[in-house]
Amino acid sequence: MxxxxxxxxxxxxxxxxxxxxxxxxxxxxxxxxxxxxxxxxxxxxxxxxxxxxxxxxxxxxxxxxxxxxxxxxxxxxxxxxxxxxxxxxxxxxxxxxxxxxxxxxxxxxxxxxxxxxxxxxxxxxxxxxxxxxxxxxxxxxxxxxxxxxxxxxxxxxxxxxxxxxxxxxxxxxxxxxxxxxxxxxxxxxxxxxxxxxxxxxxxxxxxxxxxAHGTERLALQHDLEKWIADAPKVNSQHGRVASTYRRSLIDLAALRFSPLSLGGATLPAAGLPWFMTMFGRDSILTCLQTLPFTPQLSKTTLRILAALQGTRFDDFREEDPGRILHEMRYGETAAFEEQPHSPYYGSVDATPLFVVLLDEYERWSGDVELVKELEQESRAALRWIDEYADLVGNGYIWYERRNTDTGLENQCWKDSWDSISYSDGRLPPFPRATCEVQGYAYDAKMRGARLAREFWGDAAYADQLEREAAELKARFNRDWWVSDGEYFALGLDPDGRQCDVLSSNIGHLLWSGIVDHDRAEKIAQHLVSPRLFSGWGVRTLAEGEVRYNPIGYHNGTIWPFDNSFIAWGLRRYGFAEEAATVANGILDAATYFDGRLPEAFGGYPRDLTKFPVEYPTACSPQAWSTGAPLLLLRTMLGIEPHEGHLSVDPRLPVGMGRIEVLDIPGRWGRVDAFARGRLDLDKLGD
Known part of the structure; x- marks a missing residue:
């Protein structure tokens, strides 16, 4: 071909x-x-x-x-x-x-x-x-x-x-x-x-x-025009930002998937060609990335995931009460149960992330009705964390597939077979726990507490969730800290031994807020160090680890979505310069892909390749890669909902110039955000 x-x-x-x-x-x-x-x-x-x-x-x-x-x-x-x-x-x-x-x-x-x-x-x-x-x-x-x-x-x-x-x-x-x-x-x-x-x-x-959506070209054209018109406008002195934003917005429109039961409402499909369907984790993370720009996707995503939330125990589909689906398929193999995606529930991160998205969506939209509508589903998701996900009984979320024929071995976002390892390269036994999922659980409990106190009228439940979150944070900072490397382990095995490799997952810990502040600076330093940061972005696995491979799917490649949440986490803990460094690398890489970031690209050092090397079978477009520039824009401009208003605290990379984001929608109506980057004095000297 x-x-x-x-x-x-x-x-x-x-x-x-x-x-x-x-x-x-x-x-x-x-x-x-x-x-x-x-x-x-x-x-x-x-x-x-x-x-x-x-x-x-x-x-x-x-x-x-x-x-x-x-x-x-x-x-x-x-x-x-x-x-x-x-x-x-x-x-x-x-x-x-x-x-x-x-x-x-x-x-x-x-x-x-x-x-x-x-x-x-x-x-x-x-x-x-x-x-x-x-x-x-x-x-x-x-x-x-x-x-x-x-x-x-x-x-x-x-x-x-x-x-x-x-x-x-x-x-x-x-x-x-x-x-x-x-x-x-x-x-x-x-x-x-x-x-x-x-x-x-x-x-x-x-x-x-x-x-029923309409097959005529004119209907499609009008829909795209309305989609773009409803989204905020981005103008930038550096053309790459505005052009990448527009490319992302159009690709996000292309990836809108309409589940058959929704009568036309859409949520983000995961990516072309293999994943043009709804994924719990991918759809939720894409919605978090794009909330300031396309908030309507979040409401649909939350509702459909709530409607398909697990209600029983089913080992074939790995379903539990309260568990949020991983993947839904409509083909022959799903129809005849030759594989379990009808739907399949084999992920451990979608469930806490469901609560995170509901809270974040309310902060932006003020949609109290949806929060009340999904109260029972949210409580069921929070209950799943403690009652069904703790397979070892030590207060963490673990996974071990029950469908041993076609279920996923690794049920975190790094779901390839060899993505979780010890520093000597060996793979740990099951069940396994990964660090970022514990961060998501902490964040879900903290956000669930806010929802319970402010909207569900249950102060006692809010106090309980906050107490559990504090205990989880203390326990996590004790058990997962790799003292001789001063970072958090990628995972734990069932005996509590650390999968002590240095990985990008530590950036998700900053985003979730589970990291003790006295350890955050070390994490930030690691994320922009040469072992993890290639110049284009943060590698999934650090250079020098036994399983490191610059084109290994989860063992050294750079994932734009991963980097967008890392940058957001760095900003949360006050590391604006480091966040800008990560954002700048990813946006630079986007120019080599005509503004369309692929699922992943090679982790080769920037000074070696001079351009980002695409992973050979990467999905493109892929939803959470499409959403990455939008979250990076939010991070660079410091756009955050705050007490019913939108706050703006920009920290742009050096030399980026002026950026305008106009008509940002939310509970405040529509407002504008402006930022100007600092001059590159070295270039001025030239």
Whole structure:
């Protein structure tokens, strides 16, 4: 496959990945095709003219929901004097639409056979990801006079792709074709509509709710314009900040996912191509990053996660009462319980983070009604921390998967198999506890206490939560401190031994507030030291650790989302210079990715590579990477809700110049924030 062009859509429910010609020719292991609801609805979509494949002169991804491809017949060395050109215009909304225009530039008439080869393997996204396409149902094709119907059926699980053209076509089992005659300078065009059908239990088409959002290009355009208009405006003397902000805002719009039960309300999907669905942790952290800019996402996220909160014990899904889901899927493997994501609850951080987001959202919005509406769900989440998450009985949140076939081994944000280790490189036994999750638990208890005292009318419960938080903080600072390195351990094993590596997780501890103030300065120093800070950002694992690898997924790469929360934590403890250093590195890196930060990039030293090296299989766009520049803006300007008002305390990196953030929404209405960075005296001297 050649270079790929990714079309990102309005609601995050559908996406297309194609070659730079617009063609799709997928193998079971390639994330190319038309995808929706975790199913590939088109695995082949190849345009030919007179039996010849086409080559791209250029392509333009006009908006996240549309693209245009300019093509000619022949190989790259042959088409300089091409007498024919083809334009493919593609848009994705609730369905997939493609306009094909053929132009004859010859002085003579031509007769052409235009053909589109079409097929679908209806692969589940998990099958694509795992490179295992094992279909247990029946694939079928129905050729009708005015359409082609591709389908897959397994019990009451049915998926169909229905293809029709505005110009008369000859349909067959392998696609459809047109025989056309063009006079000199004449053009021909047709519009092809591809509708996806997803039938669930009871014969209901699950796509109906999605289709109601509107599939027309104009509706998508108006929605994007409104999304941008409703968000604060960012102007900056340094152009990278404003351009990165706009790119993030548009990508965030593209990643909006509409769960089938919400009737059009949206929350952030995790990322393209593998994670275009709701994730508890990812959606919550993205909402925290973007609260000053797109607060509406938080309300939807809180409500849908509350609605799907665990209510029982289920080892297959790793569900407990009060536990917040990790991941929800709609594909075949989830429907037939070949994997547990219907939903799956195997994370230990989403549950305390749910309470953190509810409190933070109220601080910004003043939405007391939502706080009261979600009181019982919040109490259940706080109860889960103490009653079900403490597997060892020492007051910490632990994890050990109960679904040993398909459950996640590591249920923290660093969820790869080798992300938690001792300093000698060995992996600890289970259950495991990681440091940042204890910080989230502390923060949840403190915030839960505020909610209980101010809105739930339960001062006794508030006192209890504050007492528990204080005890947790004291216990944590005793048990997790690595005295010979003067930092907090990444994790503990069930015997209390420290996973004593130096990691980026210590920055999350600052954000949560669990760090004793007399130890915060050492943590700040570590975060911007050469072992952790590459010049572009803070590495997930420090240089010099046994498992350090600059392109190891969680063992040395730089994650923009991770860095945004690290910077926020540094500001919380008063380390504004260090926060600005981290923010500056990440925003510098963003310019090399045209403003779109990937999921992760290499942890190589900046003076070695001179540019950030993208991780080879990073999701892009990814929600919490998209949210990172927004949280960094908040951090640099020191924008915080304070006693019903918005306070601003800017500390910009040296040389950044003036930044304006206008019309910041909140309980105060809309206000503006301004900041000016200090001059770079060294450059002035030059």
């Amino acid at each position: 050649g270079s790929t062009n990714t079309i990102r859509i309005l609601d995050g429910n559908t996406f297309v990945v194609s070659e730079d010609t617009g063609d799709i020719e997928a193998t079971p292991s390639e994330p190319t095709g038309l995808f929706s609801l975790d199913t590939r609805f088109l695995s082949k979509w190849v345009l030919t003219v007179n039996g010849e494949r086409l080559n791209a002169l250029s392509f333009d991804d006009l908006q996240y929901y549309e693209a245009r491809f300019f093509l000619v017949p022949g190989m790259a060395t042959h088409y300089i004097d091409a007498k024919l050109s083809i334009i493919r215009e593609r848009a994705v909304g609730g369905s997939f639409r493609e306009q094909i225009t053929v132009l004859n530039h010859d002085e003579n008439p031509v007769d052409l056979e235009i053909r589109m080869a079409a097929a679908s393997d209806f692969a589940d996204l998990f099958q694509v990801k795992d490179e295992i396409l094992n279909k247990k149902g029946e694939l079928y094709t129905e050729v009708e006079p005015d359409r082609l119907r591709l389908g897959y059926r397994r019990g009451n699980f049915t998926r169909e792709t229905v293809i029709a053209s505005s110009a008369p076509a000859r349909y067959d089992r392998d696609g459809f074709a047109f025989s056309i005659h063009l006079e000199p300078n004449q053009q021909w065009e047709t519009r092809i509509d591809v509708h996806t059908v997803a039938v669930g239990p009871g014969g209901r088409d699950l796509r109906m709710g999605v289709r």
